Amino acid sequence: MCTVAALALGVPVLLAPSPAAAAVPTYSVHLQNSVTGLNAADSGGTVAAHNPKGNEDHQQWTPVAVSGGHQLRNTDESGICLGRSGTSAVTTACGADGTTWTITAGTGSTYTIGVPGTSQYLTGVSSDSSAVRIGSSGDLARWYLTPVTYATTAMPSADTRTLDQVTFLTSHNAFANGVDGDFASFPVSLFPNQSWGVSRQLTDGVRGFMLDAYTVSGQAVLCHNSCDGVSGPVPLATDLQRMVDFLKANPGQFVTVFLEDYTASDVLKSSLASVSGLSDVLYRPDQEGVATSGWPRMADLAARGKQLLIFSDRTRASDVSSGYATRDTFGVMYQREWTVENYWSMGGGIGDSDWSCYSRWGTGRPLTTDSAAFHPLFVMNHFRDYTISGTAETDNGKLQNRAQTFCTPAARKKPNYLAVDRYDLGSPSPVTTVDTLNTYVLTPGQ
Incomplete structure (x- = not known):
């Protein structure tokens, strides 16, 4: 490359x-x-x-x-x-x-x-x-x-920058860390995606969390691939509570949750309802005209204490056809209505990687999806099928190059979420890459 x-x-x-x-x-x-x-x-x-x-x-x-x-x-x-x-x-x-x-x-x-x-x-x-x-x-x-290379201008000031201008460090399978609880059965359990629990991830600057939610005994819990053979999975509500507590203690911070969602909507609604203070910080773009007027300023969100955005990868059509209540009625947004996202895998855990940057949802919703009034948030995945620490370290060191040379042109927009395994590895680190992307925006009109 x-x-x-x-x-x-x-x-x-x-x-x-x-x-x-x-x-x-x-x-x-x-x-x-x-x-x-x-x-x-x-x-x-x-x-x-x-x-x-x-x-x-x-x-x-x-x-x-x-x-x-x-x-x-x-x-x-x-x-x-x-x-x-x-x-x-x-x-x-x-x-x-x-x-x-x-x-x-x-x-x-x-x-x-x-x-x-x-x-x-x-x-x-x-x-x-x-x-x-x-x-x-x-x-x-x-x-x-x-x-091929975009012209850029300096990031707007903290009081004027909007949500779609900011890039957030995102933890792929944030729950699969081996610290907070069991997340998978053998042999998947041998390959944790992260090294630290969710609380430490928040402290380290992670602001996007990819979580896989399943139903066990009527409760939404977090497992990788399946909950079969997983003795002590972490309840979704437990990790959400960690995030809400962090946000209340840190005004001005903003967190996004991406659910790979295998739950029925009533189960998910019940889990969210058990999280103390969640409704105080939950941000509802569907109720604020974002789809027609664009994303708000980060400073405005901070002033109102709206600090948490939750997406589900379920579709509205699948919920309706299943007879479920739509998830946005209780504050969970359908991700495909608000974001674009590249295909999730660069290949196997070792060997060459494929840096192609294209939509995980096909040509029906390409990464270039956009309008004059509303710019979908761009979720950029940068990880393999399974996590090998040496490979993750090498891949993460190339994150900035792929984000700027491959995925920004592919989407015609800067990534808003950089999702990686082992965010603690790589040189430059994923944290450094996020900081770099947050120094500029793409010059309009290109």
């Missing part, structure tokens, strides 16, 4: 001036489909839509003005351009016919990439196809020219 030296030092850089709204960029970009979020890549001479993969997989292109329009030159393949052969999108020598395009700015920061003098465009085929071809206009013929 090629690492830009400045990024390795934690300094976001600007490779070229940010263009005016209607201008064609002159710096390297990803051709990112506005519907699927997938990138146009050179796949052995054919152009295909691939999962975003940063500076790998021949996915970077540089627009260059030429007579009659622009060429799109592959950034890491000298002399190779995006071209066409009939209705096929191909790569070919830049001196060949069919490599000039008309690039036109459209709505919502998108562009069309057209065949000069025609009504034909570079287009995807469908939301579930990797094919890219020459065809008619439409949503699949709209592309983001996403900067």
